[in-house]
Amino acid sequence: MDQFDAFKAMGEFWTRTGLGFLTPPGMGDDAAGWSAFPPATDLTGFAEAHASLTRAWAAASALSQTLTASVQGAGPATDPTAAAVLARIFDPQAWLGGTTDFGAALNRMTEGPQLADLWQTEKRFAALFSAFAALRRAQGAHQAVMLDAWTRAAGSFAREANARAGRGESYASGRDMMQHWVETANGVLIEVQRSEAFLASQRAVLKAATELRLAQQDVAGFMADLYGQxxxxxxxxxxxxxxxxxxxxxxxxxxxxxxxxxxxxxxxxxxxxx
Amino acid sequence: MAETANGGRSKPMAPLDLSPAEMIAEAGALGRRMAEGAQLFASVRDEDVQIATTPKDLVWSQDKVSLYRYRPLAESRGLPPVLIVYGLIGRYTMADLQEDRSLVRNLLNLGLDLYVVDWGNPGRADRFVTMDDYVDGYLAECVAFINDATNREKVNLLGICEGGVFTTCYAALYPESVNAMVLTITPIDFHADTVENRAGHGFINLWVRSLSGEDIDQLIAAQGSLPGEFMGSVFSMMTPMRTMTKYNLDLLEALGDRTKFLNFLRMEKWISDRPDHPGEAAKQWLKDLYQDNKLVKNTFELGGRQVDLKAITCPVLNVFAQDDHIIPPATSQALRGKIGTGDYTELGLPGGHVGVFVGGKAQKLLGSGIADWIAARG
Structure with a gap:
């Protein structure tokens, strides 16, 4: 499930079940059992993480476009294919979803059965939803770390490329330039991966993905038991x-x-x- | 902005400043390479990328574990048989990737009697299988079978990576049944990645230490295993840009040469065959060894017994890769001085973790180095 689908699905779920879930008929705040429910998702933190990521993304996208345009030289690009390739190379998106298989592997691990029709099992479903939101929040924080890394790599590459141009040197071919970008980015990524920020945010993603999986299994176990499976x-x-x-x-x-x-x-x- | 000799202002130079003709030439070359590559792709058949093709026979099996004996390729030198033991991360087929890059073939051609254990494909049902089961159980059974079949009392063990840890533990627990032990790319001191601290090396050590024991317990509780796909993604993180360029730039490079391309595909085939690591055994691997470093401290326990490295009395050949980013050399070399024998030899080979086995030069040195060393201790 990509991020767009995930948010869409979450929105639909919220619309369908949110009101009933938050104000259950006949159950006030003091009603027996309600206080035992897991706390509602920390939507403030979620919104902040999302806003922070959005700002970082906007900055990185602008840098990506500038970089693509600047390595092509001033004025309109003479070769649309080359421009497209450059845009792809400098696309920060690759560092978020496609940098490694790690995120995808985690997603596959957590995206188990769709259990949307089981929402009446409030307690379990609330835990499941909380775990889902926590995973997205953790992924957002991790993406912010990766975006920061991308921005550093792109900035470093741009400085070197411009310095070369300033000395009247240019890359002999697109392949040469790409090689330089790969080396620059590799150095930055390896350094970032050893940083506290990267390790902590990735650990949080792993933890959240695991908790989501366990919450899914709890719901699945409950239903299996109900149906004698x-x-x-x-x-x-x-x-x-x-x-x-x-x-x-x-x-x-x-x-x-x-x-x-x-x-x-x-x-x-x-x-x-x- | 640069100034011209006459003080006027010139157009700034772009970092990539190709003329239209140069651009067309580069795009043309790329187009040709892709067209040739498409043809090459279409011509490749399954049989062209078979791996682990050296003939062998199934001689014993239990649960999901199988023991094979390779058919001889040369006259036997009459040495005690050699049992190849790979780990649970990846598969032994790396030692027999292709005919001209095969440790197995090299050893058989040098007259050794060779066995290999295949741990099979552990699934969720194997969640509770431990390293005790692998070492004290299956590996001990394999050795017993080989001794019976060959009418001998001792075998030579050849451990690879995690398999090397298995053989190390076995040799410490059953020293009387091991004639000699060869370790290749095997971690002994899981914290020695900090000795050299080379950029990009030892990331798994660092990554596992960044987790808590509870994180690992939870992961195994949720998955039942350490999924092979997950470990694959951790390996990919160690070479981040290589992972991003592997299926475009690298593949494009390989497409220019059929042999190179087939090698690329065979390696891909081996990489994609990554079994899940049974859950409880994974906990021991990650918590007891990677986190708590119990092996080198002699506090690791299997089958209720302490694994004491000093109890290893057979000769040991410790082979490491000089540029191994997964098992940094210092983590292997830590074995020196910790075992109960003076017959300890180190062999550092050029290349990385996998390169030692498949790299043109290293794999030849590896085969002859192992065979000569064993022959001297037959």
Whole structure:
């Protein structure tokens, strides 16, 4: 699910269930059970993270366009294909979604079954929604770190490229220029990946993705139980027992093998003694 | 803005200042390369990119674990058999990637009797399988089978990466059944990435230490395993721009040469075959070893027994890659002086983590280096 779809889906869900969820009929704030519900999602933090990312994105996009235009020289680009390639190379989007497979792998790990029709299980669904929002918030914070890295790399590259131009030197080919960008960006990325900010924000994404997965499994387990289907926890129990049984069988076989060896050695010894 | 000799102002030079003719020439070359590449793509068949093709026979299996014996390619030198043990991250096929880049073939051609253990494809059902099961269980069973089959009491172990940790633990727990041990690209001191602190090296060590033990427990509780795809993405992070340019610039480069292109595809095939790491074993790998560094401290336990490196009394050949960004050399070299034998040899080879096995020069040195060393200890 891409970010647009995710927000769209979240909006639809909110419209359909939000009012009823926040003001359940016949249940005021003091009603029994309501206080046990997980706290509502921290929408303030979510909005702030989103606004911060939007500002950083706007700045990075402007830098990307300037960079693309400047390496082509002043005036209109003479080659539309080259311009398109350059725009792609300097597109900060690649650093957010496509920098590595990490984000995609996490998404695949968390985007399990669609459980929108289970919203009546309020407590579980609220936890699920909170976990989803927390993941998006963590992803936003991580993207801000990556955007910062991109901006630094692009700035560094632009300074060097302009300095070369100032000395009357230019790249011999588009491939040469691209190679220089790759080296510059690689250096910055490797440095950023070792930074506290990167490690902390990525850990937060991993943690949030894991919590979302567990919240999904909780809802799935609840429904499976309701319909008499085996739950994840029950299957895990079976698998644990199976592993333990296999372990025991292996130990018994090992013991039997040792006993046979001892008996053989004993027989050999007796035979040699006549 | 630059000034001309007569003091007038000139048009600023652009960093990429190609004439229309130069641009057309570059675009034309690119177009030709892509057209040739498309033709090459269309001509490649599955059989062209087969990996691990050296003939072998299944000789033993238990649960998802299989033991194979390679068919000889040369006259036997009568040495104790060699068991290749890969880890649970990736698969042993790296040691037999293609005919002309195969440690397996190199060793067979040098007259060694070779076995390999394949851990199979652990799934969610294997969540509770531990490193104890792999080392004290399956690996011990493989060794027992080989000893019975060859009527010997000892084997030579050849551990690769995490598999090297398995063989190290096994040699410490069962020293009486190991004739000699070869470790390749194997971490022993998981915190020694800080010794050299080379940029881009040892990121996994740093990344795992940035997590808490609880993060790892939660990840395994949620997934049941350490998904292979997930570990693949962590590896990709170690070479960030290479990951971004791999399927465009690098592929384009490879498209100019059929041999190079097929090598590229075979490597891709190996990379994509990344099994999931069973959950409980992954916890031990990440928490006990990467985080708490128990192996080098002699506090790691398997099967209720302490893994004491001093208990390793067989000769040890420790091979590391000089430019290994995944297992930095210092993490492997930490074994020196920690084992209970003076017959310890280090062999540093040029190249990176995988390059040692598939790089043109390194893989030849690796094969002959291992065979000669084992022959001297037969």
């Amino acid at each position: 085996p739950t994840r926890a029950e299957l895990d129990d079976v698998h644990r027992s199976l592993t333990e049984l296999r372990r025991e069988v292996r130990a018994l076989k090992k013991e039997r093998r040792s006993a046979a060896r001892r008996a053989k050695a004993e027989a050999t010894r007796e035979a040699s003694h006549g």
